Amino acid sequence: MLPDLTREAPASTAPQTASADDPAQERDPFARLNAEQRAAVEHGSGLPPAQQTPLLIVAGAGSGKTNTLAHRVARLVLEGADPQRILLLTFSRRAAGDMGRRVGQVIRQVLGLAAGDVPPQLPWSGTFHAIGARLLRDYASVIGLEDDFTIQDRGDSEDLMGLLRHEMGLSSTDKRFPLKATCLAIYSRAVNTRQDLAQVLQVHYPWCREWERPLGELFARYVDAKEAQHVLDYDDLLLFWADMLSDPEIAQSVSARFDHVLVDEYQDTNRLQAEILQRMKPDGAGVTAVGDDAQSIYSFRGATVRNILDLPSLFTQPARLLTLEQNYRSTQPILQASNAVIADAPERHFKNLWSDKPSSQKPQLVVIPDEAEQARWVANRILAHREEGLTLKSQAVLFRTATHSAALELELVRRNIPFVKFGGLKFLESTHIKDLLSLLRLAHNPSGRMAGLRALQLIPGVGPATARKVLDLMAGAADPADALLHFGAPANIALQWQAFADTYALMRRASAAWPTDINAARDWYLPQLEQRYEDADARAADIEQLAALARGYASREKFLTELTLDPPESSSDFSAPPYRDEDYLTLSTIHSAKGQEWRSVHVLNVVDGCIPSDLATGSEAEIAEERRLLYVAMTRAKEYLHLIVPQRFYITQQTAQGDRHVNAIRSRFITPRMLPHFEDSLWLSAETNGARTPMPESVRMLVRQRAKQAWNKS
């Protein structure tokens, strides 16, 4: 059941929007906001922060939550709040950057700043994890953390779990002990949801229940190993932050640093994050949380939709609840179809989203024979939209799982349609990037085993046994660089050893002169790359990009922390000049499309087994989350929405005799009752329907551009 929330009646149902050139807007920076948005922005205005009641803004997709939050921050600053004392917690680094820019725009406009004047910055904006890392570093000496601690990414955490699992003899049990990734997932879920191991196993991993004791022992060793190696994993950043706030003096000191705490995308926070918020501001004074329960899609990371449902009573004083109900993003037909999909969700804050953008264009439900046809149809439609004036950048293709776009990617490459893919394998997960970062990590923290094992084995001829010995020696030495140099490597690798040890010594010495050390690491690593990979050139280009990116950070520590906490999703996230101006299509998992919008959106594989994913149909709660995922995908569209239903699709996990394809049925979330909201189309084949149009002139231009670029490289 929903908690009984006292919902504030909207001040007016009529939106009070104004056009950009409206003179009223020059006088009043909030003239463009509607009445509810404005109420949210002005909540607590004129009162000192300590007297402001907590505020929860629950708002539907596209209703301007992010925009409202940005205006609220701007309003606080304009009324004299110190930007240094505003804590702004966002879901990703990209969102923090966006928010900073939007706040800056409002302030710039109100203060009439000239182009060159920089509006006040918000130094405390970032993800929970990034802010946690900063606070832990500030309080390290008070809470007994080593100053040189490094943050270990998920991959390294899994490897450490795997190593300990092996040392405990658990990899050779008769019955199969959970794999390292599962062990880490169980551990992480227990930490983030504040549940004990037995509970987590019972509910989420019943097939692992028999391993409760050894898992408990493994986790205890994992915690010890991280301590010995001076590393923290992602979960520690929240866990240690929450734990340090259980000390009243520290809690008081952390809380006193911030007058205002604003949290975006609150629906995707977990128990631990709610606890942090509550411990920082027990009475909720100065707290604003914004979110949409209908868009909660991160339970696999331990997020719980209950957080937003329960926020009104999290603090000692009740939170004020405001709802935003006008959707500014989508046309009416798109919104009606999306509303119909979410209306069947079992539990949610009630809101009635509406749009005043009429359109005769209903969303399309396109039934297509198979995935190959789907790829062709989508590519055709994208080009057709482009001919109608929609740039590639204003279009996106979304899918449940990163692998679903494989056929489409081939088709796009074949037709020379540039695209950037978000979600799935991250740039930082590629081997060569991990190699280079391991060198930097070892330079920063010589006790870090996972980075150390990786870095040392890059030296030709060095295996795990030698690497372990060297690391033991370095960990105990006053000068690790010296210990490395005098290790006494076998004669056949003496030269390579010397070169590595010299580089390492330089990196340790040069840490004050960042980014000298990344250049040293790069210069040593590039020749190794040539020995290791066929496609060394492409990988070398990535390394150069990484080195260029590094120059934007103040120190090695900042660079490593930021990159580990919120890795770029693709190499083009670096906004390197060749990508920036080029028009490109966005391909994205639905999870990575959060918070974004495009004029046209295609959703691939709207079939049972994909949405909902057949890996997530175990419980009602999982199915409800899959429904919200489809809702998030649909509400990204402004003008055109295409849901594609291939009748056969390829599956990767199957028995040797199995058919490589399975017959598919339309997603259970689009029920027959909803069909009137869609324009139904049956596409037998992109070919037979004459959909394979000749390549439009505008696209041929891109091909020529590429050909020209190939010769213009100096």
Ligand SMILES: Nc1ncnc2c1ncn2[C@@H]1O[C@H](COP(=O)(O)OP(=O)(O)OP(=O)(O)O)[C@@H](O)[C@H]1O
């Ligand atoms: N008062 C307003 N008048 C006109 N346009 C608005 C107004 N408020 C928001 N918008 C526009 O509506 C769109 C959606 O806004 P925003 O991204 O802030 O919504 P959101 O609620 O954060 O979306 P979601 O949660 O679905 O990602 C944006 O294009 C924004 O510029």
